[in-house]
Amino acid sequence: MGKLLVNERDIVVPGEEVAEGMDYLPSLGTYRDKETLVSSQFGFVNISGRLVKVIPLSGRYNPRRDDIVIGRVADMTFSNWFVDVDYATEAVLSSKETGEYVQRGTDLSQIYGIGDYIIARVMGVSRQKAIDLSMRGPGLRKITTGRIIKVDSVKVPRIIGKEGSMISLIKEKTGCRIMVGQNGKVWIQGDDLKKERIAVEAINMINEKSFVNGLTEKIKEFLEKELKDVQ
Amino acid sequence: MYNKRLDGRKADELRTIKARVGIVKRADGSAMFQIGKTIALAAVYGPRQLHPKFLQNPKMGLLRCNYNMMSFSGSGERVRPGTSRRSKEISYVTEGALAPVLDLEEYPNTVVDVFIEILQSDSGTRCAGICAASMALADAGLKMKDLVSAVAVGRIDGKLVVDLTKEEEDYDGEVADIAIAITPRTGEITLLQMDGFANKEELAKSFENAKEACKKIWEVQKKALKEKYT
Incomplete structure (x- = not known):
């Protein structure tokens, strides 16, 4: 019988054993060494069924098809x-x-x-x-218009949020047009420059605090507070 | 016989270790590793474009290490800045110590640059440099089989010890100084250098000591990496 040695969302380092036995399969960020699954990346564990993944927390953009x-x-x-x-x-x-x-x-x-x-x-x-x-x-x-800012490419999923929840929140509140590239470049364009600036600050905030729990709520608070002064 | 160590440590005791990750803001990955009075700083850049172009390899990336002692890092005399015969050799062996754990085939045609700076030295700088560099590589999000932990072990006047200081290295008597780097999970040796003499038994015992010590260093490295995100 296979046995997991870590929990979901645990942070692991390269060379840390994540599972034992042949029941679990190595996916991105893990490899098999005989009977054990070992992490090959510094990141957090994601388990979906039998697949064990390690999702990186840092690093440069790694291009993939359809990005x-x-x-x-x-x-x-x-x-x-x-x-x-x-x-x-x-x-x-x-x-x-x-x-x-x-x-x-x-x-x-x-x-x-x-x-x-x-x-x-x-x-x-x-x-x-x-x-x-x-x-x-x-x-x-x-x-041709707007501005482009740089964030860490590994944090792009966090900026977009679950089914786009985070990015649509920022779009909705600030009325900006935003486009997030998988390589970490973000294009922002708003009719109101002050609102555009708030959107930039919100995205930079996500970039810095990406591993905080309940980030969407915090961003919501931040946007509401900042936008009150503008209107 | 060297029975009592100059700084009062036990024979198999390491100096106090401090480690931190993510200290160079503009680098892709960085780490600080301090063991006793020895402080090493490592910064990793890459994978990035490799020039000159003839060095590019379409099958695998290149690992390029650069070890450097800061001019104020010595104990007394100013260290002459710039490349020296010694720093070139240490850069080369560091590459050899780190390359086996890195999955460079993931990064064809590119280079991973590692810069190791010694801020303060009290022996064991190449080992501290390797420890810092392996943490910095992990922090840079690179694919690695394992981390690398390194320590100097040796024999001073007939006594086997771990983690020598400069004072001990210069001890008036027969001294063997062995620098060892180990991949802690599998126990493979990626760096092995020795100054002085040791017989077969002493060498075998030293390897055991180094393995034990590297396990302890590994724990510190793991903790430091995980602390970045807690």
Whole structure:
């Protein structure tokens, strides 16, 4: 019989044994060494059925397929853009993936120039971690207004919240348009600059206190208190 | 015979250890490890882009360590700043001590940079550096099989001891100083260096001592990492 050695949401370090026996299966952040499951990452334990996962609490962005990311165009060739998505290597956006017709020989800088920010989807990640981007899909576009802030990519799920509860709370209260990229870049645009600033502060607060319990309530209080002064 | 240690410790007793994680704000992972008067600081950056490009390996990432003693870290004399023969060697063996636990195949074409700074030295700096670096690597969210714990063991004038100080290293008599790094869960040795002489039995006993000591250090490392989020 298998036996769990840790509880759900326990914090574990690399090399810590999390389960015994063949009943539990290693998932992300764990590996099997003979009969034991061992953590391979510094993070908290997540158990779903027989799968044991360790979800990291820190670290850089790890690109995965179908992630929506916010990137900055860093370089271009005749047929590609190279986009900085906060990973070690730059992602490639082909001119065929812009979602609109690009005539051969067009100067690509007329579509996206160096320094432009874009919202894109990760089409695929190769084994060598080469990233392909695509602009085809709803909401994928060049960013021309608003501001972009940086948060830790591991905290993005917390900023979005369960089924988007946290982010829709901030959107609703401040009336801002917000887009959270999986790579930790957040785009915020509001009609009222003061409200936009409050939204930025709220997101930075989540970034710093991501492991506090009942964070949604605290953010709600913070937003209500701050917004009272504005109105 | 060296029966009573100069600082009054038991033969298998470690100096007081303090460890903290997440102290360099701009780094991806960082840690401080203090054992007695020796203080090591480690900061990890990466995985990030690797240049020059010919060093890039499409199959696995590169681990690059840099060990450095601060100019004020010595006991008396100012340490000449910059790379030395000694710091180059220690950087190299530190890489060797940490690489076996890191899953570098997860990070092809990239580099993980580890910077170890010694703020204060009283022997065992390479071991303290390795302990700090392994915590910093974990803090950087990198995939690792295990942590690494390291300690210096040895023999002073016929007596087997753990965690030598500078005073003991310079003891007037025959001294063997063995630096050992161990992956605490599996007990594999990733670093083994020795100054002086020791016979087979003494060496075997020293390994046992080091294993015990590393278990204790491991507990401190685990606690320090977990404290970051409590």
